[in-house]
Amino acid sequence: MASSNPRTNTPKPEGGGGGLTRREKMNGLERQTKLNQEEQEEEEGFSHGDPPPFRLADVRAAIPKHCWVKDPWKSMSYVVRDLVVVFALMGIAFSLDSWGFWPFYWFAQGTMFWALFVLGHDWRAKISWPRMVRVVIGHGSFSNSNTLNSVVGHILHSSILVPYHGWRISHRTHHANHGHVEKDESWHPWPETLYRSVPNSTRMLRYTAPFPLFAYPFYLAWREPGKKGSHFHPESDLFTSSEKLDVVTSTICWCAMVALLATLCFIFGPTPVLKLYGVPYLVFVMWIDLVTYLHHHGHGEETLPWYRGKEWNFLRGGLTTLDRDYGVFNKIHHDIGTHVVHHLFPQIPHYHLVEATEAVKPILGKYYKEPKRSQGPFPFHLIESFLNSLRINHFVSDSGDVVYYQTDPHLAIDGVSKYSM
Template identity: 70%
Template sequence: MASWVLSECGVRPLPRIYAKPRAGFSKFRSFQVAKTHSFSSSFKVSNGFNDRKWSLNVSVPLSGQEILREEKINRVREEEDGGEFDPAAPPPFKLSDIRAAIPKHCWVKNPWRSMSYVVRDVAVVFGLAAVAACFNNWVVWPLYWAAQGTMFWALFVLGHDCGHGSFSNNPKLNSVVGHLLHSSILVPYHGWRISHRTHHQNHGHVENDESWHPLSEKIYKTLDNATRMLRFTLPFPMLAYPFYLWARSPGKKGSHFHPESDLFAPSERKDIITSTACWTAMAALLAGLSFTMGPLQMLKLYFIPYWIFVMWLDLVTYLHHHGHDDKLPWYRGKEWSYLRGGLTTVDQDYGWINNIHHDIGTHVIHHLFPQIPHYHLIEATEAAKPVLGKYYREPKKSRPLPLHLLGSLIRSLKRDHFVSDTGDVVYYQTDPKLHGPEKQD
């Protein structure tokens, strides 16, 4: 008993049946141990400077297969520590291991809490518009455009949660709120929801992914020079989203507005008609407001913030799958799996913007488990890190404004152009003729 208490307090090493911890102990993170159950009670220990909460964990016996699995994880991670880490290597853990590490309450969806974010964001949107219209001068307008475009992006993220079903367990509520939020920023809710589902189901797959997936070398070479420059030269890639909705990416066909598109199953066509009708109604409303208030006023109040929102969407989505200092693998054929594809996504820190856009930068766990509400993603990620090990890439800490991400974006656009037509594990290659040779840091 005494030995067990000393082990739990960190005085002696834990038994070998536990996975090797991947992160240090801190007052912000409770120590996670595989296959344990916690008493609900806890006690405080004062160290003279601050108080920490310490929880008692009681371990339960592991089966023979579980012990062998934990030993395998330990061996692989010891090899990682002693040699070069290969991000394309099959991970020593399963999706179920990550799921088991995440606290149960992180899966709970609270519709009242979700709606409170909607009320907050909508109130801010109308408040910003009222203030800008009241002052109506060229000192206020640029500040308004940046703030309102960011809030449009926040509305999109909440509609995104509706599309995943992480907003609530009520499909009708998700659909109604999702249509109101997405239609207000000219996004066809069901059309986008279905294609985004395809993206999550095929993340990291060269041919089947739907969002900022690589171009094969063959497709890349068919593009004319103007198209290449538009795709890989700022600011044009950050304006791509509306065009993607109409015609998808190079090499793919279909439209998010057309019910007969091969993006959708026949059973989903009524949903597409509904979303396209809502989008059309919003477009008609904007046209009427432009006629009533004047096109210049609507340009300042709505359309410039809309394009700021588009830039946010393209920036964030792109950097979820690009821009890391280490090259990330993409897969084909038998090498691809849902887990391996999800582990190629990247978390990003957006400073003050994290709270505004509902922690969407906490993206790895979201990609693996899109059912988790956005307000539990940070806690779920912290709980999963000991299991993920080096397969989780810690994001660079941002200043209040994430200006450092512009450097990551520019570097990626200069080097991440296409992938080989052959091979089941591939990495981005660079076309030196597009921007010239990349300067080494």
Template identity: 60%
Template sequence: MVKDTKPLAYAANNGYQKEAFDPSAPPPFKIAEIRVAIPKHCWVKNPWRSLSYVLRDVLVIAALMAAASHFNNWLLWLIYWPIQGTMFWALFVLGHDCGHGSFSDSPFLNSLVGHILHSSILVPYHGWRISHRTHHQNHGHIEKDESWVPLTEKIYKNLDNMTRLVRFTVPFPLFVYPIYLFSRSPGKEGSHFNPYSNLFPPSERKGIAISTLCWVTMFSMLIYLSFITSPVLLLKLYGIPYWIFVMWLDFVTYLHHHGHHQKLPWYRGKVTKINRK
């Protein structure tokens, strides 16, 4: 049992504010305290409920594609693209939960569903899963973080002009996710597709190879479909929604990692009561 939940209560209370922020200071509570404070039913994983979400999203995506193909007019396309791009994002979120193991208690089911969902939107499941795990384990670390690495001044000054343009000039950062999958962040080496990348331990190489094969299979299917149907139709049905999904992903990632110096993460620094006199 938690003996002292006072720091948790302070952090959740709007009557308190943070002062004298020390980024090197540990949080005012332990992970175990957070776990104990979460109701037990929140830890229960229901695979049937999880699969129902997958079925729901897949049916919505299929219905949208069928409607857009049938009516095929520009007004509907303009409505279809942002909605379908958001649904692709929904598939990514479900695959994300598979990667975290929160989809079910079965590693096999998590891996199977994760591969199907992420491969369908051109994300290498195991490659992303492992790098995302590294990100959570080293969030904000100047050297060890992954996917959103704080750049040192030295690395930034050594970037070529094209990399600076793509990485830091709006709107290009909204489309950078596929580049990250192939070449990681500035100052990092390796690829999410290469089993021998320094991103992954040797024990994960087989899984990376499987995920890369699934990605290549999906990409090949898209190329094949563009020949048997129409490249323009495939662009409208899949290509533009895919890029809207990428924009969603990069935009949400940006919002998650940026803030104001007076709007620090709630778990950082000290908390003191506001003087209301």
């Protein structure tokens, strides 16, 4: 099995002479954490990059049967709950129009926009898959009705400026190829040649906080370096000819929402629309980028492999994701933190994910990494995880079937870079 080991491929920090700089100390600490984790895994005879000793069917069999049951009424109750909160917050903010309340409203409403996105994500209609994966892929986890899933999904996603079918299809690609260096679609690593070829400004924006937290709208419009197409255009490389009408439908719905916002700006002025909708939308964008990034990046003890060629399969790819604890937001965001089981079996309704996760832990064993728990209601610990990951997870080797992220010592640390913009 060809592999690229982070122990041998992570560049040494630059520096000279006497004492270590803070940058060198931080790089050395992260590298030592990785080495300690790898040595421990070797001593125990375990490596996350090795093929697991269990099958996908074994994991599936451990999940209680009732966890697969979809209750459309229960699903709809969550939609109603979230919409009631969204409109209640909007009504209170509009009535008070107080700068003492606006910051709370922006954060709370952006949080609820993310909750609506998660529900729209689960309302995704069922889709056709190759026989080998269709049993475990295709969300439709709220009901068995494609029509209901599509209608509710369009309403929820269009309301927060997400093209329902366009993103559904690219997210399907992500689930079907998760953990594959070239074929994955969401926050996948750049091979070193691609990493070195992009402009310095692109590299800085991708790996320097807070810029990655605003990536989602740009991803929808242009995807990312190395991948062409748009989630709005039916001729995009993302879609097949049979999906073009779906994409056109979603793009029309997205345009209708933009037209509605423009009309509201004309009637009430841009400032109220910006305060009631624009700022919460930006908070939502930050939520989606933070959450999706954290689920697909680890560092230190959370270091995970990426695959190519024959080393990749659906099970191994699905195991290269991490659960996260979002504190008080776990339930608000419909337990999206239980991401491992969601990737392996995305058709499980969100209200069964916690139970399903507990059921599969004995089967997954060391292939499941317990998430670091929030010390309070707010998951401030994830900020450190995000920043540390940006600092060390930059690219993977151009070759090798099992590879790990490597670090570019020239890239920004604490906002400082040796690259010129």
